[in-house]
Amino acid sequence: MEKVSVIVPVFNAGEFLRQCLDSILNQTYSNLELILVNDGSTDGSAAVCEEYRQKDKRVRLVHKKLGGGGVGAARNTALPLISGDYVLFVDNDDWLEENHIEFLYQSLKESDSDIAVANFTEFFQDRGTFGFHMSSEDYFRKVYTPQEWFKMQYDGHFSFSQCFTVPWAKLYKAQLFENIVYPEDEKVEDDYTTWKIYLMADRIVYSNSGIYFHRKSSTSVTKTVDQTYVFPLRSIEERVAILGLIGFDISEELRAYRWRLQLHKDSFLEAGRMQDYHKCLQKLAILEKWL
Known part of the structure; x- marks a missing residue:
């Protein structure tokens, strides 16, 4: 089994952090390393990170001082540390279906692709309800060239535009990140970066299945910034x-x-x-x- 490097930037994740980390470490695909970059958390998240580092040898932990550049800087800190063949990102308040990594890995290998992409399911924290973009009847898998993939990015079906832009719910070959740098001075960094990684790929396989759980609340970045x-x-x-x-x-x-x-x-x-x-x-x- 090839190794997957999972990167989680952590900042004041609070009560949601354990669910996130458990969902990663309990994956059906077990050959992984979990790189946690604690960006100066002050709510006890640092202690949770330390706890998981001590109880699972697959966990690696970096502590950064507060105000060290946000999520972009955390990803930039983690990328030079990866030892895996593949890279996967998870936000610190989200969680994964238990076969998330295995599903993406198999779809990537079976299609001989460089990036495997899946869709996501929303969880609205304030209401305690899920938002589903698709049903089982909507499932499909398709391989795209980068040119074909970019034609899809503004498609409104299945919340595809957001799926295209975000860094998570994707398994990437690690080599694609050579010279990739996330902005450290922007409130939202993925719109500047994810598309560049696509351009370094030759084949992108997409599966229309919501196997990533994305938590949304009134304090989410996209809800609080202009x-x-x-x-x-x-x-x-x-x-x-x-x-x-x-x-x-x-x-x-x-x-x-x-x-x-x-x-x-x-x-x-x-x-x-x-x-x-x-x-x-x-x-x-x-x-x-x-x-």
């Missing part, structure tokens, strides 16, 4: 540039870029950031004239 941080301009401008240079169809990217420009324009106007507001107007005017 939507301009969730849908940043800089990341999509970089994506349009690179995809255009390598010959991908960027028509969907340009539509998404226009939408983000409108979002930022309205946000900047409301905040009184008039220079940024006019920059958005200028870019929209250029697109309107030439496209």
Whole structure:
């Protein structure tokens, strides 16, 4: 069995951390290492991490000081430490179906792919209810080239757009992360990074099965930060540039870029950031004239 390196950034995970860690260490696929990066937790999460390190030799632990760059910095800290053949990310308040890793590993090997992707199931913490994006009748598995995969990213079915962007619910060949760096100065970092890893792959296998449980609450990052941080301009401008240079169809990217420009324009106007507001107007005017 090849080894899987599971990376979990930890920051004040509270009562949810044990469920997360247990779901990883009790996987049906057991040849794994669990790399915990504690980013200065002050709520007892550090002690829980230490407890799990002491009772399971597969657990490796790094403690960082508070304010060390957030989730992006935690991932950057963990990646040079991996000894596995594959990489898998889990958020510290989420949890996995018990065969999550085995399922992804088998789908990757059977399809000779570089990345195996699954969908997810939401758990709304404040209501104590689950949100299902699909039923058993919706299951399918398909192998994509990167060009085909990027055509899917704005598909609204099965919450696919979020599935495309997030780093979790995916098993990656470790070699894909050479020179990958997560931003450490952004409130939401995945929109800047996940798509670059796809471009380093040759084959991506997707299984429409919700085997990752993603917890959502009123304090979740995407609920508490401005939507301009969730849908940043800089990341999509970089994506349009690179995809255009390598010959991908960027028509969907340009539509998404226009939408983000409108979002930022309205946000900047409301905040009184008039220079940024006019920059958005200028870019929209250029697109309107030439496209």
